[in-house]
Amino acid sequence: MSKVVISVEDLGKKYRLGSFGTGSLSQDLNQWWAKIRGKENALKIVDFQGPKNADNDEFWALENLNFEVNQGDILGIIGKNGAGKSTLLKILSRVTTPTLGEIKVKGRIASLLEVGTGFHPELTGRENIFLNGAIMGMTKSEIKGKLDEIIDFSGVERHIDTPVKRYSSGMYVRLAFAVAAHLEPEILIVDEVLAVGDAEFQKKCLGKMKEVSHQGRTILFVSHNMTAVKKLCSKGIVLKQGKISFEGRVGEAVETYLNLSLFEEKSEITWSYSPHAFNPVQITALRVIREDNSLSGNIYIHEDFFVEIEFLNNKEGNHLSSYFEVRKLSEGGVFSSANWSSAIANVDPFSNCAYPKGKFKSRMKIPGNYLNEGSYEISAWVLENISATAAEAKNTLTFNILDDGKMRDEYVGEWFGVVRPKLEWLTSQVGPGYY
Amino acid sequence: MPKSKEKEKWSLIIKPKTGWFDFQPYDIWRYRDLLMMFVKRDFISVYKQTILGPLWFIIQPMLTTIMFIVVFDQVAGIPTDGAPPALFYLSGLVIWNYFSTCISKTATTFTANSAIFGKVYFPRLIMPLSNVVSALIGFGIQLLLLFLLILYFFFFLGVNLHFNSYILIVPVILLIVAALGLGFGIIISSLTTKYRDLTHLVTFGIQLLMYATPVIYPLSFFSGKYKLLILANPLTSLIEIFRYALLGVGEFNIWYLSYSLIFTLLALSVGILLFNRIEKSFIDVI
Numbered sequence: 022m023s024k025v026v027i028s029v030e031d032l033g034k035k036y037r038l039g040s041f042g043t044g045s046l047s048q049d050l051n052q053w054w055a056k057i058r059g060k061e062n063a064l065k066i067v068d069f070q071g072p073k074n075a076d077n078d079e080f081w082a083l084e085n086l087n088f089e090v091n092q093g094d095i096l097g098i099i100g101k102n103g104a105g106k107s108t109l110l111k112i113l114s115r116v117t118t119p120t121l122g123e124i125k126v127k128g129r130i131a132s133l134l135e136v137g138t139g140f141h142p143e144l145t146g147r148e149n150i151f152l153n154g155a156i157m158g159m160t161k162s163e164i165k166g167k168l169d170e171i172i173d174f175s176g177v178e179r180h181i182d183t184p185v186k187r188y189s190s191g192m193y194v195r196l197a198f199a200v201a202a203h204l205e206p207e208i209l210i211v212d213e214v215l216a217v218g219d220a221e222f223q224k225k226c227l228g229k230m231k232e233v234s235h236q237g238r239t240i241l242f243v244s245h246n247m248t249a250v251k252k253l254c255s256k257g258i259v260l261k262q263g264k265i266s267f268e269g270r271v272g273e274a275v276e277t278y279l280n281l282s283l284f285e286e287k288s289e290i291t292w293s294y295s296p297h298a299f300n301p302v303q304i305t306a307l308r309v310i311r312e313d314n315s316l317s318g319n320i321y322i323h324e325d326f327f328v329e330i331e332f333l334n335n336k337e338g339n340h341l342s343s344y345f346e347v348r349k350l351s352e353g354g355v356f357s358s359a360n361w362s363s364a365i366a367n368v369d370p371f372s373n374c375a376y377p378k379g380k381f382k383s384r385m386k387i388p389g390n391y392l393n394e395g396s397y398e399i400s401a402w403v404l405e406n407i408s409a410t411a412a413e414a415k416n417t418l419t420f421n422i423l424d425d426g427k428m429r430d431e432y433v434g435e436w437f438g439v440v441r442p443k444l445e446w447l448t449s450q451v452g453p454g455y456y
Numbered sequence: 457m458p459k460s461k462e463k464e465k466w467s468l469i470i471k472p473k474t475g476w477f478d479f480q481p482y483d484i485w486r487y488r489d490l491l492m493m494f495v496k497r498d499f500i501s502v503y504k505q506t507i508l509g510p511l512w513f514i515i516q517p518m519l520t521t522i523m524f525i526v527v528f529d530q531v532a533g534i535p536t537d538g539a540p541p542a543l544f545y546l547s548g549l550v551i552w553n554y555f556s557t558c559i560s561k562t563a564t565t566f567t568a569n570s571a572i573f574g575k576v577y578f579p580r581l582i583m584p585l586s587n588v589v590s591a592l593i594g595f596g597i598q599l600l601l602l603f604l605l606i607l608y609f610f611f612f613l614g615v616n617l618h619f620n621s622y623i624l625i626v627p628v629i630l631l632i633v634a635a636l637g638l639g640f641g642i643i644i645s646s647l648t649t650k651y652r653d654l655t656h657l658v659t660f661g662i663q664l665l666m667y668a669t670p671v672i673y674p675l676s677f678f679s680g681k682y683k684l685l686i687l688a689n690p691l692t693s694l695i696e697i698f699r700y701a702l703l704g705v706g707e708f709n710i711w712y713l714s715y716s717l718i719f720t721l722l723a724l725s726v727g728i729l730l731f732n733r734i735e736k737s738f739i740d741v742i
Contacts, residue, residue, distance in 0.1 A: 028466075036740065111739075115577035118472055118736045125466040138575045141497050143504045152497055155490035156576050184504075 024092045026127045026208060026239050027113075032086040033121035034108050034263075037079050082108040084263045086122070090208075095230070095240045097250040097271055099278045100260030101419070106243050109260070110210055113241070128207025128239075131157055142186035146177060146196055149185055153200045167203045174225075175199035202229045209233060212243045227253065247275050247351050279350060279396060288318030290417050294333060301336035302403050302411035305380070309399075309420040318420040322441065323389040323427055326420075330401045331382040332412060340406050342373040343383035349439050350396040350419070358385055359404070373407060393441035394424045479732050483579045490578055494586035499593055513597040517553060521545045528672045537674040537705035540609055546602050547702055548671035551633060551695050554595040556662050558637025561587035563658050565645040565731075566738050573739060580735040581728070584642050588634050595630070606702065622701035622708065629694050629701075632720050636690060639723030646727075646734040670695050675707055687712060690719040 083105045090096050100106050111117045113124060114132035139156040140149050150171055154164040164171075172178050175196040177188070185193060211230065230253060234240055244250050250257065250271060257274025259267040259281065267277040288309040310327040311317050320326045330343050344359040360369045360383055371381065399418045405411040428443070502510060521542055528534045529541040536544035562584035566573070569583055609615040648654045669691045670677075678686055686692050693712035700706040 112470060114575075115470060116574055117739050119470065120472055123472075124470040126468040126470065127466055130468070132576070139572050141501065143501045144497060148496070148500070152493045155487070155493040156572070156578060158487070158578065159489075161489040161492075 024127070025089045026092045027090040027241075028125045029086050029088050029122070030124070031122035032083055032109075032112070032119050032124060033081055034083040034105075034112060034117075035079055035081050035120040081263050083112075083119075086263075086265060088258060088265065088268055090239055090241070092127075092207075092239055093234060093237045094256055095234050095242060095254045097254035097257040097274060098241060098243045098260065099247070099250060099257060099274060101281070103262075104260040105263040106260055107212075108263075110212060110241070110243060114210060126208065129158065129204075130208045130210065131201065131204040131206035132210035132212070140185055140193070140197060143184055145184055146175075146181040146188070147172075149196070150200055153197065154204070157201065157204055159204060171199045171203050174202060174229075198226060202226070202233075206238070208239045208241070210241045210243075247279070251275055275351075288316050288418065288420055290414070292414075300412060301339060302332055302334055302341065302405070304330060304332045304401065304403060304412045304414050306331035306382075307399065307401055307414055307418045309418060310384075318418075319423055320420060321389075322392070322394055322422050322424055325386060325389045327384045327386050328399055328401075328418075329382055329384045330403070330414075331380065332403050333380050334376045334378055337378050338375040339411070340373055341371075341376045341381075341411060342404050342407065343385075344402040344404050345385055346400040346402075347387075347392075348398045348400070348416070349393075350398055352395075352439055355392065355397065355439050360385070361407070390428075390443040391440055392422045393436055393439055394422045395439075396421050479728060480579075484581055484585070487578050487582050491582050491586050491589065494582065495589045498586070498590035502593070510593070510597055513594045514601055517546060517549045517598050517601065520549055524549075524672055534673045535677060537676060537699075539699070539703045539705040540613070540615055543602075543606060543609060543615075543703055544674075544699070544705070545672065546605060547699050548669075548695050550595065550598045550602050551629070551691070551698050552666060552669060552671050553598060554591060554630070555633050555637045555691060556666070557591040557594060558588050558634055559641045559644070559662060560658065561591060562638055562641025563644040563648065564655065565642065566649045566734070567645070567652070567655070570739070581642075581731060584638055584645065584731075587641075588638050591634075591637075602702070616704075620701065620704065622697070625697060626701055629698050632717060633691070633694055635724050636694075636716075636720045639720060639725075639727040642727040642731040643723065646730040649734055649738040665689070665691075670706075674699075674705065687715075690716040690723075692716075 086109070098106055098109065108117075110132065112119050113126075113130060115130075139153055141152065144152060147168075150168065151161065151164055155161070172181055175192075175198075177192045177196055180188065180192065185196070188196070209230075227249075230240060230242075240253075242250065242254055254271045257267070257269065257271040257278075258265055259274050259277045261281060266281065267274050289306060290308075291306045292304060294303060294305060306329075308316060308327075308329045308331075309318055309320070310329055311320060312325050312327075328345055328347075330345070332343075334341060342360050344357065346357045347355045349355050358364065360372050362369070362372045365372070369383075371383070397420055398416050399420070400415045401413065401417070402410055403412040428441070524545040525541045528545075529536065565580070565584045565587070573580065606617070610617045644654060644658055648658075666672075668686060668689050670686065675683065675686060675692060675696050693707075693709065693716045696706040697708050697713060698706075700708045
């Protein structure tokens with residue numbers, strides 16, 4: 022039997038809902054006393070739909086988690102947003118502590134929760150390698166030993182002594198990933214890092230991950246990209262509302278996950294405005310709306326429907342535009358669209374112009390008979406001056422395109438492809454036959 | 457199901473936060489390279505981000521000293537124990553500046569670094585420790601300025617040099633000041649995770665505290681209950697000793713020093729315990 026390197030036992034994490042710093046000072050002081058006496062009292066503005074208890078102001082982001090990971094496994098952790106994936110990763114990378122239970126680990130854990138943590142724009146690439154490596158727990162001599170390899174892998178050797186503020190975002194990410202990839206931890210946590218960088222670099226990263234696992238090291242891989250999960254992982258865990266809903270072979274895990282999302286009715290996600298974030302732009306809602314204005318995540322294939330983003334602009338004169346990416350859960354990207362005047366079919370009065378302060382909603386219409394049946398996921402951005410991210414909500418909302426049987430008079434099998442448009446066909450006789 | 461493997465050796469056990477005293481100094485030692493990297497980062501960013509760079513470290517105490525000479529020496533006529541006012545004020549300022557930099561930098565540890573703390577684990581105490589070490593850069597520059605000024609007074613104005621063997625105690629004084637600033641700073645930073653507005657109180661409080669510290673007046677200026685009040689400030693004896701070692705004015709009193717030392721150790725211990733406690737849960741609060 023292979024060696025167990027991670028053992029999760031009865032793990033639970035409770036968050037307390039509520040806003041920060043409300044109530045009187047004396048209440049706060051009481052709370053504070055309760056807290057330093059050792060009661061978990063994590064006040065946080067939380068925006069995900071976790072399981073709630075009767076009090077309604079506490080909920081368990083993770084509940085009763087039990088699983089083991091063997092050495093050399095590549096474990097895919099999948100689940101919808103709010104299912105507890107990030108909480109689990111945060112506990113594993115020791116950013117936060119569990120409320121109950123424990124995790125036992127053999128060997129060093131390094132996480133790629135966010136590559137490039139601690140990069141300082143004024144420091145050169147080389148200096149940042151040392152800083153970033155040290156933050157990730159390497160000693161100076163360890164980094165020195167791997168410096169050439171890291172620089173080589175990153176492909177930015179020509180600019181290695183330039184401050185990283187002059188790097189393109191691609192170079193920045195490549196350098197950051199290069200450091201992380203050479204940490205050589207026994208256990209590596211990878212979270213959606215593959216969403217960045219160009220195709221060639223992604224291939225390099227996937228290759229590196231494979232290589233790492235062949236050396237007998239363990240990888241926990243979290244992704245919304247089911248294709249990548251299927252390709253890379255050997256085992257899968259599906260999280261649903263803080264609990265494990267499936268554990269086993271990766272193929273079945275992906276299947277379970279896709280079935281889970283199919284029966285998800287939710288087609289609206291809202292975020293409460295949090296004054297502490299100080300963001301000039303905040304997304305407050307993302308919805309899928311049917312033609313009759315009802316909220317529904319299940320759309321029949323022939324129906325027109327809308328994807329809507331609602332956001333607050335707190336800065337007068339921001340040049341904003343909205344941008345969506347639609348991804349098919351099992352296959353990958355389908356299309357992206359933004360309300361820029363040259364890229365849309367109509368005229369949008371708020372297309373990258375100066376927005377006054379206020380709340381806005383931006384609606385994109387997706388025509389019927391366009392997307393094939395299946396589950397889709399939306400990522401939304403509010404962009405500033407076309408290229409900068411003012412606010413984002415990645416991989417949050419899903420919807421399903423259901424087959425209504427209207428195209429099924431002749432053929433009942435699976436239609437190939439991510440789109441299933443009804444196109445114009447014209448067949449005519451162009452000549453005589455030969456028999 | 458996994459219960460049967462109790463005997464195996466685990467390198468890390470992640471558990472709910474435990475008692476007050478599970479402080480692990482070894483963990484900090486293991487990350488000492490990171491501490492030095494943070495210091496280097498601070499150093500480089502100071503040089504690169506401003507036009508005058510480290511010159512600010514000189515301009516600020518010089519202008520403040522001139523201001524003090526005008527207001528407290530010329531106008532108010534507060535004595536300086538017979539030392540040249542410029543040297544008297546600057547020597548007080550050098551120590552005071554180091555203390556206030558330590559406290560104000562470390563006081564924002566959690567709020568200023570929440571982004572990085574939310575992503576990676578390392579002993580959080582590394583951050584305030586690196587702040588205290590980085591602040592030595594500014595202190596060093598200002599100390600150099602003070603030495604140059606002392607030499608100037610000696611060679612050109614004929615003021616007597618009072619360098620004596622007590623100068624050997626200066627590093628100790630510095631260490632105590634650093635520990636005191638660190639202790640207060642991490643206590644405040646732990647509390648500000650909950651009460652953001654405490655930072656305003658701190659900025660204001662530090663300003664006021666300077667007037668309760670013998671920066672602009674000597675300890676000998678007071679007597680009776682006011683003297684006791686000033687002596688209650690743990691910085692008082694430290695600045696007095698610093699002046700005594702460098703300028704030969706002020707008071708060296710071993711009891712006052714012991715008081716400061718005990719006070720500092722107490723503040724530092726409370727700070728570390730509190731900080732250690734908060735660092736495990738603050739990311740859910742902030």
